[in-house]
């Protein structure tokens with residue numbers, strides 16, 4: 001459903017992605033793992049349209065996103081949960097969710113917002129008790145739930161997540177990945193980037209390894225775990 005062909009992204013003169021190609025299949029939960037500085041955030045921001053590609057193509061369901069202006073990517077069905085969550089901290093949980101549900105291109109958007117909100121609160125029941133509280137007062141795990149919920153309010157076909165486990169305890173991370181798995185099982189394709197390789201490989205259907213802006217390996221989690229060089233570099237075994 002998503003095809004990335006020979007993607008190059010740079011910050012001024014400094015290249016960050018060098019010819020990345022990957023494919024995400026219908027209903028897949030795909031992860032891209034790699035060390036700090038590998039280019040994971042650059043990749044996911046480019047896939048969300050918030051960072052321009054220097055060259056290459058990003059195609060969603062046959063539609064070349066790279067030919068659309070950035071604000072049309074959301075309409076095409078892509079939603080991003082950015083690194084560091086980027087919530088509106090002084091606004092309430094409800095307001096953060098409502099902002100995510102603004103779909104100006106969709107005439108039925110108002111009616112569907114209530115339905116989307118109910119689905120998000122069913123996924124993350126703890127948010128329901130906090131609806132009128134400021135987002136900035138939530139715990140780290142709750143903020144991550146809210147960031148995911150806000151992205152889901154746009155009813156994406158493809159959900160992009162940048163390091164959802166960052167700063168969370170192992171227990172909270174496990175719960176977060178369970179929720180991501182449920183979103184995926186309900187029909188939303190998911191692409192997540194993670195430095196937390198062991199956790200990401202536990203939930204992903206397939207994975208790519210990104211190193212210094214290039215894809216270094218790809219396969220199922222089982223394939224990748226059997227490769228000595230990957231186990232040594234990422235799993236410490």
Ligand SMILES: Nc1ncnc2c1ncn2[C@@H]1O[C@H](COP(=O)(O)OP(=O)(O)O)[C@@H](O)[C@H]1O
Nearest residue numbers: 011014016034035036037038039040041042043
């Ligand atoms: N805003 C920026 N300006 C210049 N260089 C950047 C910027 N953001 C990231 N980089 C560089 O791009 C490379 C990839 O960074 P990033 O995509 O953030 O990696 P990761 O998310 O895997 O840690 C790094 O060398 C980083 O220093």
Ligand SMILES: [Mg+2]
Nearest residue numbers: 040041042083
């Ligand atoms: Mg990053």
